[in-house]
Amino acid sequence: MKLHSAWIRLLLMSGYVALVSLYGAIAHAAKCEYKIANEWGSGFTATIRITNDGTVPISSWALNWNYSDGSRITSSWNATVTGANPYSASPLNWNTNIAVGSNVEFGVQGTNGGSKAQVPIIAGAVCTGAVASSITPASSSARSSSVSSARSSSISASLRSSASVSIASSLRSSSLASAAGQMCNWYGSLTPLCATTAKGWGYENGKSCVATATCSAQPAPYGVVGATSSARSSVVSSSSMTSRSSSSRSSFRSSSSTAITSSSASSIPPIVGGCDGYATRYWDCCKPHCGWSGNVPTLVAPLQSCAANNTRLSDLTLPSSCDGGNAHMCWGMAPFAVSDTLAYGFAATSSGDVCGRCYQLQFTGSSHNSPGDPGSAALAGKTMIVQATNIGYDVGGGQFDILVPGGGVGAFNACSAQWGVSNSELGAQYGGLLAACKQELGYNASLAQYKSCLTNRCNSVFGSRGLTELQRACTWYADWFQAADNPALKYKEVACPAELTARSGMNRSALNDIKTSCN
Template identity: 70%
Template sequence: MFKNTTVKKIVIKHLPIKKLAIKKNIVSASLLLAAMQAGHAQAAKCEYIVANDWGSGFTATIRITNNGTSNISGWNIGWNYSDGSRVTSSWNATVAGSNPYTATPLNWNGNIAVNSSIEFGIQGNNGASKAQVPAITGAVCNSVVTSSVAPSSVAPSSVAISSSSRPSSSVVPVSSSRVSSSIPASSVRSSSSSSITVGGQACNWYGTVTPLCANTTSGWGYENGKSCVARSTCSAQPSPYGIVTTGASSSASVISRSSSSSSVVTIPSSSSRSSQNNSSTSSVVLGATCNGYATRYWDCCKAHCSWTANVPSVVNALPACGSNNSRLTDVNAGSACGNGGGSAHMCWGMAPFAVSDKLAYGYAATASGDVCGRCYQLEFTGQSHNSPGDPGSSALAGKVMIVQATNIGYDVGGGQFDILVPGGGVGAFNACSAQWGVSNSELGAQYGGFLAACKQELGYNASLAQYKSCLTSRCNSVFGSRGLTELQQACTWYANWFEAADNPALKYKEVACPAELTSRSGMNRGPLNDIKTSCN
């Protein structure tokens, strides 16, 4: 950040050289250099975008787009809130200050190529009833754009609707609801546009026609306001994918399966099934049409659905566990993430597990509402929600996961499933360090956990094998070395079955819950017969 001091305030020619202090020489030179750099470096559009606003808090994305003629090497920006808002956490940048704030790059996102952009995220507390959108300042910014997307419909509430058929308090601690821990997993902006930037040719990226980059030589890029893939990266795909001829058309089409018919996938399993009020997992009917994506978290907190006031009267609340993973008999035990430092944690039995090489079960946080105990079938498309070219998401294509909702998130929107994965990131609340006896640094990135830490360590163009190896090593180091076998297995499940996918895109639909999920959670909505067919 440069102060409002101008170069003309120090006029060297009017001072005898012998009287000019060394300090003034340094200041003068610094200011002159700053002015020269500012004139040369002002080549980027700087945007502040409110991603979610739930009244008391917010998340926002700050984007820097290089619309100049030369690469940007290094950046330093700042902003100031006038309403008392304060930043509480950040990701993909080093944020300093207590208002005003400054942000500088990490070791992998300091350079911005022409027609490319970088993003980083922040979370904070609102100073007023609505998230403020401050101006972004800095020598790199030639045009400052402040914008805000539609706020999330997920609002925090400490009041849960209580059923009159059972005695329970309708006031539930705020800490029973969580903030998603892995949305900000990538600094590369994704785009839903499919316009082709290279005349006559495009990239068939695992079934989706994607623009080819004109300037980026490797990996994924962001040119002319759109995501694109380099020719070398596109050509490295196995047949039948790769560079395709598109003719004169300026828009790309998406290759997808027909929604007019459903496919049935048989899932062999030797485990027994309960036929009453639960679905049989011997077959999975594909054909989900709602668009969504999966994120990940594990904060060791008592879940929203563990409070009796948050579940229907005919449904049991989700059990909570103590620090040693033993089930608690007191359903009103305070959350370990609460202000009073309660004893209730998430039980380790909520970890995901594989049924076969194509089907897995687990639990997730979803958007707010009457969600406790509902189950959703997630059909992974092979794309990532916000990390273009993610190799893990590509490898996950064709797999199916069924999750049961056990929690809600303040910033979890419709179509988002924040899957419980040990090592997936603690997010805004962290009871794991105390429960597991680990340091904060061992938990990886606050948002995104082990995988996000691996990507920061290896960079965003490493191979899938490298990401899996790094992730598995962290799983073994944190959980295996402490004898936390159940958590270690679930953590390596993420590396193996889930292919270390980073926020994969998916199609989803609500389904009847498999017996394997309801038997673990104790939540069975079957008697309600209230499966919804609409997208949430």
């Protein structure tokens, strides 16, 4: 059938309206979730997450919710929470913007009004978006974005489907190019590329990133992906094909979100059973136990040490800086975030044949010796993989003394001389900067207060001296690790990720001797 030109113009105009309406819905809609992180008889902690599963960045957000069972908020972190049921939350200066495929999350702690912690409905303009009458409004709990049957017909559905493909594809392509640009496929994890860090891992704009040179050195199929890579082309192509199905818009949004936010955290299964343990913290600047050839197994290279200026030392026989020598702990042994729920690092463990072994740590939400610690509660559910680089004669079985700049020097201190700082600036001998914050604020302060104090001390000790790599790792403890004080955990030995063996040079994979027993 031949259509009159006037009808064609009308249909095109209808398609344009649908296209604009679709743009408005995709531009602002986000997924808002409230999840219980931990609960005990009279209290709970919860995480509230906003995921930008649209196709353009979100530049501002505000949420509100209400408890109907009498629950009340007592503290919060990573957001400004106001009100007294209903509650409102607004961003801090560093988490206002949410890039496409990214998310921000904040936490609350409160008293429990019922026998079980309540999961309220999260509301806010960012959770629903601007939708036209031709599209079914989405709720925060179910965002099916189905097309209204009242406006459906074979012609309008066809126009809407093609509009979905063209607008979503172009918006997604432009947002990747402008908001994210190229990214690093780091052994299955899509991680931002650094803008200014030239080598190794960095921490820019509140997130971990990988230097382009470091990312490019990975073996195929990993490395830099983006506007010109085949990896990105295949993602866009498959997404566009999915978009052309009858459920075009929701299918596209789902596939694009998955492609952008996929993380190696999803490939690490949770620990079932496992061993009970806990994490402490230290950084003494000494040459580690695994830096001597006699302390590592045959076929395993010892850990290299560094000079006071952090340059690598090739002579493995040099004495430790804690014994009057020049061999120090290298700054590359600092922990770093892989995703919001996964981090890598290094640790001292109990004595024995431990050099180069890796352990998965799954945090339970409680503290080993600080009941009610808000940081440990906020850390619940997160995972760390650490490689053993040292032993501590005061470190017991099941204890992992994580290397963190500013974590406390412990029994030895070569840091004051290496960094040019006074002993008092480094905080408590055991517990470091966080312990000093707790001595200053008391033991009933809020998590936000502890994290702010710790961040300020990190910036004062390291940032003021231009020690940016150490500063990033120190603030990682406040941000990703939630300033947790000796958190309890489940652990098991696992194969070491390539990211850790590449940094340490210690690779036990040829020995194939992973232990299943608790240490």
